[in-house]
Amino acid sequence: MADLVKRKRSLKDVPKKRALDKVALSGKPWCPACWRLFFLALLVQQPMTLINAALPASSTRIAIIGAGAVGSTIAYATMLNGLAHEIVLSDVVARKAEAEAKDLMHGSMFVPSVNIAAGSVPDCKGSAIVVITAGAKQNPGQTRLELAATNANVFRELIPQVLDAAPGALLLIVSNPVDVLTYISVKLSGLPWARVLGSGTVLDTSRFRSLLSRRLNVAVSNVHAYVVGEHGDSEVPLWSSAQVANVPLQSFSSPSCLPLTELDRHEIFHNVRDAAAQVIAAKGATNWAVGLAVVRILEAILRDEQAILTVSSLLSGYHGIEDVCISVPSLVGRNGIGAALPLPYAEEELAALKRSVELLRGVLKQLAF
Ligand SMILES: NC(=O)c1ccc[n+]([C@@H]2O[C@H](COP(=O)([O-])OP(=O)(O)OC[C@H]3O[C@@H](n4cnc5c(N)ncnc54)[C@H](O)[C@@H]3O)[C@@H](O)[C@H]2O)c1
Numbered sequence: 096m097a098d099l100v101k102r103k104r105s106l107k108d109v110p111k112k113r114a115l116d117k118v119a120l121s122g123k124p125w126c127p128a129c130w131r132l133f134f135l136a137l138l139v140q141q142p143m144t145l146i147n148a149a150l151p152a153s154s155t156r157i158a159i160i161g162a163g164a165v166g167s168t169i170a171y172a173t174m175l176n177g178l179a180h181e182i183v184l185s186d187v188v189a190r191k192a193e194a195e196a197k198d199l200m201h202g203s204m205f206v207p208s209v210n211i212a213a214g215s216v217p218d219c220k221g222s223a224i225v226v227i228t229a230g231a232k233q234n235p236g237q238t239r240l241e242l243a244a245t246n247a248n249v250f251r252e253l254i255p256q257v258l259d260a261a262p263g264a265l266l267l268i269v270s271n272p273v274d275v276l277t278y279i280s281v282k283l284s285g286l287p288w289a290r291v292l293g294s295g296t297v298l299d300t301s302r303f304r305s306l307l308s309r310r311l312n313v314a315v316s317n318v319h320a321y322v323v324g325e326h327g328d329s330e331v332p333l334w335s336s337a338q339v340a341n342v343p344l345q346s347f348s349s350p351s352c353l354p355l356t357e358l359d360r361h362e363i364f365h366n367v368r369d370a371a372a373q374v375i376a377a378k379g380a381t382n383w384a385v386g387l388a389v390v391r392i393l394e395a396i397l398r399d400e401q402a403i404l405t406v407s408s409l410l411s412g413y414h415g416i417e418d419v420c421i422s423v424p425s426l427v428g429r430n431g432i433g434a435a436l437p438l439p440y441a442e443e444e445l446a447a448l449k450r451s452v453e454l455l456r457g458v459l460k461q462l463a464f
Contacts, residue, residue: 155180155397158219158261160253161229162186164379165269167195168386169226170211174199176390177207178397183214183222187229216253219261224396226389227280229253230270235376239271239327240458246270247279247462254283265396265431268293268407269389273326274455277407278420279464289431293407295422296322298388299330300405302367310359312352313339320344321405321438322367323423324451330422331448332364335441392427399429408432414445419452419459 157179159166163186170182182199186192196213203209212218219225230246233239249270257266266284268277268291277293284291299322308315320337324330337344348354366373374381395402405422413423413435426433440448 154221154223156183156222157181157393158183158185158214158222158225158264160185160216160219160225160227160257161270162188162192162195162213163228163232164382165232165385165389166226166228167199168382169228169269169389170195170199172386172390173393174202174206174209174211176394177209178390178393179209181210181212183212183218185213185215185218189213189215216256217260219257219264222261222264224267224393225257225261225264226267226269226393227253227257227276228269230276232380233271233371233375235372235379239273239371240275240454242271243275243458243462246272246276247464250276250279250283254280258284258286264290266291267389267392267396269385271326272455272458274407274420274422275458275462278409278455278459279462281409281420282464287431288409288411289433291409292392292427292432293420293422294326294385294389294392295407296324296326296330296405297392297422298385299326299367299370301384301388302370303332303363306363306366307337307339307344310352310355310363311339311347311349313349321424323405323444324421324448325455326407326422328368329447329451329454330368331444331451332367333438333440333444334360335444336438395427396429396431401426401428401433403427403436406432408435410435413437414440414448416449416452419455421448421452421455423448 155178157173159170159182162184166184170184173179173182184192184196193213196211200211203211230249231242233242266280266286268280270276273293273295277291281288281291303320303322304315304318307318307320317340321333322330323333334344339347344355371381392404392406395404403424404427405424406427407420407422408425409420410416410423411418424436424438
């Protein structure tokens with residue numbers, strides 16, 4: 096008995112990794128106690144494995160793959176929002192994910208309770224949502240579609256691994272070109288279409304609304320307008336259905352601003368469409384607004400809001416559009432994507448949306464999808 100107490104104490108007192116090293120270096124055959132110590136040390140070194148096994152079905156655990164500018168900003172915004180009880184960050188460069196997770200965890204005193212850790216793809220296990228931001232990003236002057244071949248290869252490798260680890264999770268694709276990669280993820284995963292969504296033009300819609308809000312001098316929450324189509328150069332601003340506080344945009348006037356002109360519209364849309372290029376040219380990446388946009392989608396899912404968001408999803412028969420992932424306003428809740436909204440489109444808007452579809456289909460064809 097005294098021996099047992101002594102052994103327990105010595106286990107407690109000696110740091111487990113050092114004890115393991117001692118056993119390993121002794122060169123003697125391992126006794127049962129050594130093996131117990133070995134397995135204990137393994138568990139101590141891999142806390143995520145233990146946590147995963149205990150997760151309930153109503154998990155608010157979020158896995159983020161790709162701990163670059165976008166992935167780590169999503170983790171940061173998720174922490175501030177208090178949405179997740181657990182966030183696991185992984186990256187092909189493990190040191191980067193570890194450093195980002197550590198840096199974020201050091202701020203945990205200032206946010207709602209959350210456990211944040213670095214892991215690897217198998218640690219996506221038990222996650223409600225796996226957010227993928229891994230892959231190449233645009234260099235200044237490059238379009239999103241130019242990333243297609245490189246990032247399709249990243250996804251060919253990644254998606255089967257994610258599926259192995261977290262077959263019950265929703266997949267939220269953020270890497271670009273997001274519509275192409277969302278389609279590829281649907282096809283590679285074999286998951287029901289509703290469980291694979293892309294961040295799509297949620298960010299572009301926010302850019303559109305914020306520029307309109309500034310120009311019209313009204314709160315952004317009173318501006319209702321969508322950007323649909325590709326998250327990229329062929330995206331389509333829906334001017335015809337845009338409203339400010341229930342007033343159609345074309346008839347909106349206010350004492351605090353001049354009416355919107357054709358030139359204003361042109362300028363606003365250019366600044367929406369070229370926003371990423373402008374920011375990337377100056378600071379190398381976009382991260383803050385996309386971080387918030389993705390957290391808005393996570394929130395709609397985890398709180399089962401049935402919120403209307405312009406996420407990218409596989410369309411079948413929407414205004415005659417078939418078998419392509421692209422953004423249109425759609426319901427988003429705990430089960431992923433619901434119905435796409437049959438918005439009224441002006442003729443030229445629908446034609447532009449269909450051009451966007453054809454562009455994406457051409458890229459998918461080149462990638463053999
Ligand atoms: N959808 C949107 O609205 C939106 C907005 C901004 C950026 N993006 C896209 O998000 C992606 C990430 O952008 P970023 O600025 O964070 O780039 P980044 O270079 O800072 O980060 C990308 C990370 O992915 C990692 N990575 C690469 N291959 C991987 C793999 N196989 N497994 C795990 N990790 C891997 C890299 O090591 C890197 O840390 C880009 O494709 C970018 O174009 C999308």
